[in-house]
Amino acid sequence: MSTRTGFVAIVGRPNVGKSTLMNRILGQKLSITSRKPQTTRHQILGILTEEDTQIVFVDTPGIHKAHDKAINRYMNRAATTAVKDVDLVVMVVDRMRWTDEDEMVLQTIKQQRAPVILVVNKIDFVRDKDELLPYLEELAGRHPFDQIIPLSAKTGHNVERIEHLIRSYLPENPYFYPEDQITDRSSRFLAAELVREKIMRQLGDELPYEMTVEIEEFAHTGTLIEISALIMVERQSQKRIVIGDAGYRIKQIGIEARKDMESLFDCKVMLNLWVKVKSNWSDDERALRSLGYDDREI
Template sequence: MSKQKITRCGTIAIVGRPNVGKSTLLNYLVGSKISITSKKAQTTRYQLLGIQTIDDTQFLFIDTPGFQLKHLNLMNKGLNKIVHQVLSDVDVVLFVIESRGMTEEDHAVMKLIPKDRPTILVMNKVDLMKDKNALLEQIKTMSETYTFKAMVPVSAKKNKHLDHLLSNVRDFLPEQPFIYGEDEITDKSERFLASEIIREKIFRLTGQEVPYSIAVEIEKFEVEGKLRRIFAAIIVDKDSQKPMLIGKDGEKLKQISSESRQDMEELFGGTVWLETWVKVKSGWSTDQRVLKSLGL
């Protein structure tokens, strides 16, 4: 009688203030781009599960929105609520900061983490640290301030030291069967991923005023073999924002659509026919009914 293989499987929350590289870290840990990224803070709006299965271990990473201490409108309060909910029900916490050290916002986020939750400090963007002695000094300071199960300097963008990070995480995952198939990378649908890809392109290709007031609604998603026909409405808060997204002669919207389609084809492994347009829904980001319909 063959001995049953012992497997580990558990949930890992990725938390931190806005713009420390949480989504980039998730994408590299999973090995596929499932979470959108940009240099603008508050890009992530949803609780997103990324799955990585290596040998006898299944890592279930939960990407969370950056915890917002300012501008607490209805949407941002909802995003903060997601962070609280995730932290109360995971096996391990990855607390992500920039390698140059903790800010006041970082300390505020750290206070949210339950003291009984195994927490690993992830010092990201280590490739930007020219003075390695300064990094060692930061590690010493962190160890004197907080009790972490491990402190791992990484560069998510350069894929540095992520194997070491996974090894540390594995030690705290419970012994139990895998929850997902070994080839699965997320629990989100293609429809959801398509809307997020479009939203990322808007963040990357437009100015500061537009992104925080937009949402993307997939109105129709059709699959025929390897062909996907996707119809997406970009929702803005004001009439004045519409031309910013469309651009002169529609060039900006064409660029958003073209770059989105390319990313979708790479992720979905097939041809994508994408149609996008812009709709105005005044006050959508403070309307509970609209937020609920968009899954926020």
């Protein structure tokens, strides 16, 4: 039986729904999501193997203007390198609004040879649907996209259509990964990301981006996984925010993260959280590498 396999980069500016789209197609949560821009910080592979096809999605950080810190530069490199040598690029934009950062993404894509599908996401928020067609025509004038698909990654509207389209662009190849593999990332990485997601969702605008999570212990013993996670912030005031009054906030973060971990790992999880202040880690190249923000992975 001949098989189709290929790499598909999902790119766009921050907070347009790239991770939500990948998770929806995969049918499970791999990339973390929140309403806060720049939630995704790394390239993450999501692998979907069905029938005679294996799609290897590359979810990416949002391409953005800010280059003021080392972590911003790292995220932009992770996103722009993802479109190299892929079989298809899926560019995601947010409904009726084209920004300078969307233009940055488009200029990056124009330097590549892969076909490009433009996804107009969050159309469930478009109140006047009569405005949609003229906007799609406007987008078609910006670049000769191979396809333009309006959809809602959140509700699933039109997602099946883009999945079928993606399959049609993949070349004949043997599978690159075992059929039961769903990502290239370790369980430790996924656990850290789930903790970080819950912090971002809990705290909203209270906490700046100078926060990361490091897994210090990941011990799998039979039906139990024991995880110790260190939450790293840059200032003492941020530490107090994460912990909350009488430890309430960090307790809620732990409860929500543990539930998702148990669902992902299909196992009972014991999760312990600590908060530590490490000044200026987000603008320190050496500190970033030690925390897993390493250009060698991209």
